[in-house]
Amino acid sequence: MNRETFDLKGLICPLPVIRTQNKIKTLNSGDILVVLCSDPGALHDIPAWCRIHGHEIIDSQNKEGEITLTIKVVH
Amino acid sequence: MLAAQLILDQGIHVEGINFYTGFCVEGHTHAIRKKDRNKAKRNDALWVAEQLGIKLHIIDVIEEYKAVLLNPKHGYGANMNPCLDCKCFMVKKAQEWMAENDFDFIITGEVLGQRPMSQRRDTMQIVVRDTDPHERLLRPLCAQRLTETVPETEGWVDRKRLLGLTGRSRKPQIKLAENYGFNDYSQPAGGCCFLTDKAYSSKLIDMWTARNDRNYELDDIMLLKVGRHLRPKPHFKLIVGREEGENRFLEGYRKQFTYLRPTSHAGALALLDGTAQNKDEIELAARLCARFSQGKQAAIVSIAVKELGKEEYTLDVSPLKANDIPEDWYL
Numbered sequence: 001m002n003r004e005t006f007d008l009k010g011l012i013c014p015l016p017v018i019r020t021q022n023k024i025k026t027l028n029s030g031d032i033l034v035v036l037c038s039d040p041g042a043l044h045d046i047p048a049w050c051r052i053h054g055h056e057i058i059d060s061q062n063k064e065g066e067i068t069l070t071i072k073v074v075h
Numbered sequence: 076m077l078a079a080q081l082i083l084d085q086g087i088h089v090e091g092i093n094f095y096t097g098f099c100v101e102g103h104t105h106a107i108r109k110k111d112r113n114k115a116k117r118n119d120a121l122w123v124a125e126q127l128g129i130k131l132h133i134i135d136v137i138e139e140y141k142a143v144l145l146n147p148k149h150g151y152g153a154n155m156n157p158c159l160d161c162k163c164f165m166v167k168k169a170q171e172w173m174a175e176n177d178f179d180f181i182i183t184g185e186v187l188g189q190r191p192m193s194q195r196r197d198t199m200q201i202v203v204r205d206t207d208p209h210e211r212l213l214r215p216l217c218a219q220r221l222t223e224t225v226p227e228t229e230g231w232v233d234r235k236r237l238l239g240l241t242g243r244s245r246k247p248q249i250k251l252a253e254n255y256g257f258n259d260y261s262q263p264a265g266g267c268c269f270l271t272d273k274a275y276s277s278k279l280i281d282m283w284t285a286r287n288d289r290n291y292e293l294d295d296i297m298l299l300k301v302g303r304h305l306r307p308k309p310h311f312k313l314i315v316g317r318e319e320g321e322n323r324f325l326e327g328y329r330k331q332f333t334y335l336r337p338t339s340h341a342g343a344l345a346l347l348d349g350t351a352q353n354k355d356e357i358e359l360a361a362r363l364c365a366r367f368s369q370g371k372q373a374a375i376v377s378i379a380v381k382e383l384g385k386e387e388y389t390l391d392v393s394p395l396k397a398n399d400i401p402e403d404w405y406l
């Protein structure tokens with residue numbers, strides 16, 4: 001099981017979702033991806049994308065506009 | 076959404092594809108403008124996919140889309156929207172995706188006659204002719220009025236259970252959506268991207284004219300969505316934030332542009348796109364920036380100027396008056 005951090009700060013939706021989607025394709029089931037972003041839309045869109053693809057959001061934080069989403073990859 | 080549901084009803088596995096050209100309306104605007112932040116921050120395509128219980132793949136076509144926008148074989152719509160070429164492009168991309176991912180056919184939600192240009196029978200045929208030699212493009216909402224496609228002739232879908240909708244009225248779709256229990260059914264009645272917007276299109280044309288080059292980067296087309304744009308000289312324009320959210324967004328570009336901001340009064344950040352050729356032009360930019368600050372009635376406003384590659388300095392200027400700004404400076 002790998003743990004990777006992916007910095008997508010400064011990107012505006014839907015780019016954080018697209019980048020997360022493409023990144024997850026390269027990861028294995030059980031891997032953890034920590035996504036950092038700044039667009040508040042990502043707080044909604046990335047979890048929505050994860051739900052429809054069956055990946056788990058294990059943590060979601062928004063500290064003064066710094067968003068951190070922790071995703072468990074499920075293929 | 077309805078087209079996908081009709082096909083799902085026939086027990087067929089459906090996945091969604093959403094192409095991101097950089098001009099798509101949703102997403103950015105709510106992220107940028109503070110006043111829009113209270114609106115639901117949903118991505119419509121993801122929302123639809125979730126309602127339908129299907130997967131959605133969002134595909135970045137920013138680079139490839141440039142060729143579509145810059146040289147559309149079938150020309151533009153009312154503004155800079157190359158809808159017909161855009162549809163052909165998206166169908167072609169969907170076909171590539173279909174082949175790579177072992178899918179059998181493509182569906183779209185078009186209705187014959189719904190949109191004046193891109194959903195007429197002849198233009199819909201153009202999309203088929205230009206992109207679909209294998210007849211795998213099915214439009215479930217109006218299929219009964221179109222030539223049979225492979226999914227129908229092969230019996231993968233039951234043509235009788237598809238629809239024959241035509242015309243501009245969206246009532247039948249709304250009724251259908253109600254029958255399915257889609258209570259928040261919202262499909263854009265107009266365009267789905269900024270290229271259908273008159274003001275946006277004229278800013279895009281202005282940018283190309285000023286640069287004498289029609290190429291563009293994602294940052295360029297994003298910035299056209301934000302702030303007031305004023306062009307006092309052919310070789311530079313100012314982009315002035317209209318509110319806090321836009322200012323924050325523009326601040327992200329401070330390393331790439333000369334920028335100005337009022338220091339003696341509250342006011343917006345202004346990016347200078349292009350080059351001010353001398354001190355007078357910088358002063359003109361500063362006076363414009365002052366005009367959009369809270370010091371617009373003051374005799375003097377201090378403006379911090381940070382030119383690319385130079386140290387920041389301050390100019391004390393008198394704000395331009397409203398009637399000093401010719402109408403045609405506003406883009």
Ligand code: SF4
Binds near residue numbers: 157161267268
């Ligand atoms: S409105 Fe839709 S079809 Fe027309 S150019 Fe924009 S994305 Fe393409």
